[in-house]
Amino acid sequence: MKTLTGNQQLVKQINKTLVLETILHEAPISRADISQKVGLNKGTVSSLVNELLEDQLIYESGPGQSSGGRRPVILLFNDKAGFSIGIDLGVNYILGVLTDLRGNIIVEVNKKLTVRSYEVVIEILQSVISDLINAAPQSHYGIVGIGIGVPGLVNNHGEVLVAPNLGWKNINLREEIENCFDIPVLIENEANAGAYGEKLYGAGKENDNILYISAGIGIGVGIILNGKLFYGMNGFSGEAGHMIVQVNGKDCTCGSSGCWELYASEKALLEEARKLKLTGITEETLSIELLLELANSGNEDIINLFHSIGMYLGVGINNIINIFNPEQVIIGNRLTMAKDWLEKSIEKFIKNHTMKYHQKDLIISFSKHAYYSAAIGVSAQMIDQFLNNAVSILDAQ
Incomplete structure (x- = not known):
């Protein structure tokens, strides 16, 4: 039967979580090293580690290097526990x-x-x-x-x-x-x-103020401020795909017109490609993958189309850079497949239009995980x- 008071139980849970997070992020690590890193005495750490072993959230991998005494037992996070x-x-x-x-x-x-x-x-x-x-x-x-x-x-x-x-x-x-x-x-x-995937595992690991541009059929923006996702008052931040970039422009499904995603998304790319009436291409076969094949084989119309999409991506990115002054902008989702044809147009527009103070130390990256982010x-x-x-x-x- 547990005899801990509520406060004691809470302190124990906080300490146990701290030990688990230390093993998760610092493993391979010994009990003594955990004690030193988190500031808990060795007896407390040993007790909490034993509980985590019983919970099967961690496991022992054998002895590590000795610093003069007994060789310490090394602990690892059990990433296959679930x-x-x-x-x-x-x-x-x-x-x-x-x-x-x-x-x-x-x-x-x-x-x-x-x-x-x-x-x-x-x-x-x-x-x-x-x-x-x-x-x-x-x-x-x-x-x-x-x-x-x-x-x-x-x-x-x-x-x-x-x-x-x-x-x-x-x-x-x-x-x-x-x-x-x-x-x-x-x-x-x-x-x-x-944005969370890139911050945790991808191109954004080293920075805490990031704009993640999800460029697929539509466009969305994930905002990370001071290392955490920014949701806004009701959780609806980041709808920059519906930022107006063309007054009296194309009608959008959101009910407005001239929205960014109508000019800089995969949907925009495919719609403009249809207007070219490409020989032998049907509605069923038209795709970004096919357009990339044509661009790579030297089709100037398709190359120019990618450059136009890149320019319009730059327009929207410029606007949100000027608002947020981020450390890094990461472009993700399906349009990352066209990085080689988009990158120069994006960088050119930002270089020519974004305030110079915002450009200082700014990193513009394509997603490390492409469309897996x-x-x-x-x-x-x-x-x-x-x-x-x-x-x-x-x-x-």
């Missing part, structure tokens, strides 16, 4: 990944979407999740969570308020998926998920949620 699922629910695809507890991709499933009705998409989404669950190796904790990145406004209850490019409104996606699989679910804006980012959010909850839940048992 697995997480991350889903990037795009407008024309569903990308699902199964990761271990360090975010390493174990299995991936990619489905092309040719329809956008909720009933059909949710059926495909459930199929992708089922495939990933069935592919997961045996583990102590099984699937710890399912994270889903969605191109739209998401509230704190997991409801998709509006996803203009999908034509969805007021969809309680979290409730539906949790009821189907009985596993904790997080619904996140896909640009926020991509959102999927691994939202998977990582579920891992964090699991690890943050695991200590308190296990201690209460």
Whole structure:
């Protein structure tokens, strides 16, 4: 029977979490090194480590190097104690990944979407999740969570308020998926998920003030300020794809006109390509992959089209740089495939139009994980949620 008071229990949970995080980020590490790093006495650390071993969140790997006395036992984080699922629910695809507890991709499933009705998409989404669950190796904790990145406004209850490019409104996606699989679910804006993935595992690891540009069928922006995702008052920050860059411009599905994503997205690229009436290319075969093949083979019309898309990406990036003065801008999602044809146009526009003070020390990068950023980012959010909850839940048992 536990005899700790509430305050004692809370202190223990905080210390146990601290020890676990130290092993997660510093392993391989010994008990003595943990004690030195976190400032807890060796007896307390040893007791907490023994509990984490029983919880199977860590394991011993054998003796390490001796500094004069007994050789210390080395501790490692058990990244195979459970697995997480991350889903990037795009407008024309569903990308699902199964990761271990360090975010390493174990299995991936990619489905092309040719329809956008909720009933059909949710059926495909459930199929992708089922495939990933069935592919997961045996583990102590099984699937710890399912994270889903969605191109739209998401509230704190997991409801998709509006996803203009999908034509969805007021969809309680979290409730539906949790009821189907009985596993904790997080619904996140896909640009926020991509920003988190790049900050944790990708091009943004070294910086704390980052703008992540998710350039796919639409455009979203994930904002990281002082190392943390910035959500705004109601969680709706980052809808820069609907920033107006052309007065009296093209009509947008959001209800406005002249929005950035109408000129700088994958959708804009494909629409402009249709106007070229390319020989032998049908609506079914037209894709960014095909356009890249044409550009790489020297088609000047397509090369110029990519340059135009890059220029318009630069227009929007310039605007948000001038607002946020970030350390780094990371461009992600499907348009990263066209990096070689976009990069110079983006950099040229920013060099010529962004305030010089903002350009000083600014890093402009393409995503390290290309179009995987959102999927691994939202998977990582579920891992964090699991690890943050695991200590308190296990201690209460």
